[in-house]
Each structure stands twice: as structure tokens, then as C-alpha cells.
Amino acid sequence: MTLTVAQLSESELLARIFPRLNAGTTTLLGPGDDAAIIAAPDSRTVISIDTQVQDRDFRLLWPNGTASSGHDVGWKAAAQNLSDINAMGAVATAMVVSLTLPGTTPVRWVEEFAEGLSAATVALGAPQCSIAGGDLSGGSEIVVTVAVTGSLEGLDPVLRSGARVGDQVAVCGNVGVSAAGWAVQESSIVPAAQTPAMAAAAALFARPEPPLAAGPAAAKAGATSMMDISDGLLRDATRIAGASGAGLDLDGAVLAGLAAKLGDTAAALGKNPLEWVLTGGEDHGLLSTFPAGATLPEGFIGIGSVVSPEAGREPVTVDGQNVKGALEGALGWDHFAV
Structure with missing residues (x-):
């Protein structure tokens, strides 16, 4: 039988997510407190945010029969946010993630989402970018919102x-x-x-x-x-x-x-x-x-x-x-x- 989100408490679900998140190199305090603390050596912080909504930005099942795995959705969530920081000429430092889930969502899909988010930061060339925490909520569809910070590392931003x-x-x-x-x-x-x-x-x-x-x-x-x-x-x-x-x-x-x-x-x-x-x-x-x-x-x-x-x-x-x-x-x- 498939284990779903509704069968776990929020703490139990977070316990499955946290070990799958990239710790990066910029986090001074990671998940588990009221807020994370991120190093900002440049003294300027670049910040962006993006959202994916089920059946508007992605489908769980496409007309050709392809299913969107949690890994796919997590990867894309990371990629689109890392790209916005890149477009300023900056280097990503940290992400926080808000995840809204229907109770019927398989727990394994959520675990794969966390794995995809982390895999993208490493594979795309931002291993320093930590996934520092976020928020969980219930809803009628999957909604993923990621906020990402970045450092200009002494360069001027490109507008x-x-x-x-x-x-x-x-x-x-x-x-x-x-x-x-x-x-x-x-x-x-x-x-x-x-x-x-x-x-x-x-x-x-x-x-x-x-x-x-x-x-x-x-x-x-x-x-x-x-x-x-x-x-x-x-x-x-x-x-x-x-x-x-x-x-x-x-x-x-x-x-x-x-x-x-x-x-x-x-x-x-x-x-x-x-x-x-x-x-x-x-x-x-x-x-x-x-x-x-x-x-x-x-x-x-x-x-x-x-x-x-x-x-x-x-x-x-x-x-x-x-x-x-x-x-x-x-x-x-x-x-x-x-």
C-alpha cells in the first residue's frame, strides 16, 4: 500500500525531507528553527522567488502518458530559481521552499521532490547553495514556491x-x-x-x-x-x-x-x-x-x-x-x- 502525506504528521514528513536537502556551504543555521541564517560575505543579497502550480506549470500526468516525478518538479523548481540569480551575474547561496500538498500525495513523491531539488543544485553547478528550510501546508493541488538568495561576489549586478x-x-x-x-x-x-x-x-x-x-x-x-x-x-x-x-x-x-x-x-x-x-x-x-x-x-x-x-x-x-x-x-x- 502506498504511504501518503495524510498518513504522516508534519514532523514525520519533515524528518523524511531534511536528510535529502543539500546543506551547501553558506548556511550558518539550517532547518529546524524559526528561521535560517545565511552568510552574506558580499554585504549585498540578491533575492528572487518563483512558483509552480499543478496543472498550470506542470502536470502529474501528461497527455502522452508521461508522469511528472517528484524529482522532475524539484529539479525544475531549483533550476528556474537558480537561473534568476544567474541572470543578475550572481552566485546562488541559499533556498527556502514552501510546499503545498494534497493529503493523497504519496510520501515517496515528496521524498523524490527533495532529492530532485538537491540534485539540481549540485548537477547544475551550484553545490554551495544550501536548501535552508521552508514550510509545508495542505491544499487541493501541489504548489511549489522557492525563494533563493545570491551573492554578487564583488561584481556589479547586470540589469x-x-x-x-x-x-x-x-x-x-x-x-x-x-x-x-x-x-x-x-x-x-x-x-x-x-x-x-x-x-x-x-x-x-x-x-x-x-x-x-x-x-x-x-x-x-x-x-x-x-x-x-x-x-x-x-x-x-x-x-x-x-x-x-x-x-x-x-x-x-x-x-x-x-x-x-x-x-x-x-x-x-x-x-x-x-x-x-x-x-x-x-x-x-x-x-x-x-x-x-x-x-x-x-x-x-x-x-x-x-x-x-x-x-x-x-x-x-x-x-x-x-x-x-x-x-x-x-x-x-x-x-x-x-
């Missing part, structure tokens, strides 16, 4: 508002792959019938791989603006353009090259891979701008340039042309445009 005309636009990490994976999960193609490319995209959707070394490297290389690509390249580029009072013009040939890597999966699903590249979210790569002529850090590829804004032209263009009207779907992910 969205620093892009200047003439700068290079560059990305690092996956672009469009998670959107392809989401489409695979939402399809009727069962895992046994998937091509290797489809399976790889689905795996990266379940467990994103943000390039955590790239944020501090970009800051050291003089990045003028930067953000995490969580809601789609076009939507997030539009945010940099708006914050910086500039336009971003993307290189169509480079975008086509990125789309070509997703071509086989798109063909199998009857989709346009370029739309995945432009509007797909949750890859958690980095979108950055660098001064003209600057050498891009390892892993970054140039995808365009910062231009002067013009009346009648969208904040983000491709080869100088407006593209929003040519897209079949939305500009990118919006939590309330459903």
Missing part, C-alpha cells in the same frame, strides 16, 4: 536596463528546446514511440539546464544587460528593449540555425520550429547584450544588435522586420493570458 545602441545581442544555453519538449508531452506520442530528439527535448523540458557559470562570466566580460529567458526570446527581449529604451534587431539566419536543430521534432508534430525559438519559454538560458567588438564569453552566440527605437517598428525585430503579426501563437508565456 535589464543597460543595453545601448550598437551593443551585440547574445544568448547562452538552450533556446526553444523546452517548448519542443512541452509539445512532445502534450502530444499523443508515447515515450516508446519518440525519436531520440523528441525524448531529449522532453527531458530538458522536465529538467532544464540553465548555464549557471555564464552569468558571472558575462558580468566579468562587461555585459551591459542580461536576463533569464523564461517566457520566450521575443517576450524577454522586449523587456530588455523597454527597460533600456532601445530596440533589438535579431539575425534571422542565426535564428533559423537554432530552429533547424529542432526540425525533426517539429516535423513529427506539425509545428514551426522557429516559433519555438522565438516564443518558447522555460529553457532558462541567458539573453545578454555586450559592447560592440567585445569578445563574447564561452557559450554565448551573437544573435543580433541593439538599435535605435523607431516609430512603427516593434521593440524587437528580425532582420529589421516586424514579426509579431506573423506568429501563429502568442508572443511568449503569460501566466494570466489563458
Whole structure:
């Protein structure tokens, strides 16, 4: 018989969670008290928070028959929060987690969640980031909220508002792959019938791989603006353009090259891979701008340039042309445009 959350007390459930959490290297006082204490050697603390809601951000069972394990949900919760700290040019130091659970949730799913959260911090390159505690509650659906802190380690933060005309636009990490994976999960193609490319995209959707070394490297290389690509390249580029009072013009040939890597999966699903590249979210790569002529850090590829804004032209263009009207779907992910 499957042991469920409702069969344990809160203390008994926490006793199963705590040993599975990464202790990191920054926690002075960890789980068990009213609050944790985290070292802050830089004297400045970067902080971010993100939430996943069952059947809105993830499904326990996808249409193609794939189940979301606790490990998957824990991994993604860690990845998306680590990525936000990375996008400031900072290094993650600690997380706290709020977890709302229906009483029917298997205890093993919760244990796997804690294991996935910890595994992601180590595997993605943030072993110093401790999981310092959090909160448990009951509810009708699973809700995961993670708050993460970070250290700038003597560097200046890289904001969205620093892009200047003439700068290079560059990305690092996956672009469009998670959107392809989401489409695979939402399809009727069962895992046994998937091509290797489809399976790889689905795996990266379940467990994103943000390039955590790239944020501090970009800051050291003089990045003028930067953000995490969580809601789609076009939507997030539009945010940099708006914050910086500039336009971003993307290189169509480079975008086509990125789309070509997703071509086989798109063909199998009857989709346009370029739309995945432009509007797909949750890859958690980095979108950055660098001064003209600057050498891009390892892993970054140039995808365009910062231009002067013009009346009648969208904040983000491709080869100088407006593209929003040519897209079949939305500009990118919006939590309330459903």
C-alpha cells in the first residue's frame, strides 16, 4: 500500500525531507528553527522567488502518458530559481521552499521532490547553495514556491536596463528546446514511440539546464544587460528593449540555425520550429547584450544588435522586420493570458 502525506504528521514528513536537502556551504543555521541564517560575505543579497502550480506549470500526468516525478518538479523548481540569480551575474547561496500538498500525495513523491531539488543544485553547478528550510501546508493541488538568495561576489549586478545602441545581442544555453519538449508531452506520442530528439527535448523540458557559470562570466566580460529567458526570446527581449529604451534587431539566419536543430521534432508534430525559438519559454538560458567588438564569453552566440527605437517598428525585430503579426501563437508565456 502506498504511504501518503495524510498518513504522516508534519514532523514525520519533515524528518523524511531534511536528510535529502543539500546543506551547501553558506548556511550558518539550517532547518529546524524559526528561521535560517545565511552568510552574506558580499554585504549585498540578491533575492528572487518563483512558483509552480499543478496543472498550470506542470502536470502529474501528461497527455502522452508521461508522469511528472517528484524529482522532475524539484529539479525544475531549483533550476528556474537558480537561473534568476544567474541572470543578475550572481552566485546562488541559499533556498527556502514552501510546499503545498494534497493529503493523497504519496510520501515517496515528496521524498523524490527533495532529492530532485538537491540534485539540481549540485548537477547544475551550484553545490554551495544550501536548501535552508521552508514550510509545508495542505491544499487541493501541489504548489511549489522557492525563494533563493545570491551573492554578487564583488561584481556589479547586470540589469535589464543597460543595453545601448550598437551593443551585440547574445544568448547562452538552450533556446526553444523546452517548448519542443512541452509539445512532445502534450502530444499523443508515447515515450516508446519518440525519436531520440523528441525524448531529449522532453527531458530538458522536465529538467532544464540553465548555464549557471555564464552569468558571472558575462558580468566579468562587461555585459551591459542580461536576463533569464523564461517566457520566450521575443517576450524577454522586449523587456530588455523597454527597460533600456532601445530596440533589438535579431539575425534571422542565426535564428533559423537554432530552429533547424529542432526540425525533426517539429516535423513529427506539425509545428514551426522557429516559433519555438522565438516564443518558447522555460529553457532558462541567458539573453545578454555586450559592447560592440567585445569578445563574447564561452557559450554565448551573437544573435543580433541593439538599435535605435523607431516609430512603427516593434521593440524587437528580425532582420529589421516586424514579426509579431506573423506568429501563429502568442508572443511568449503569460501566466494570466489563458
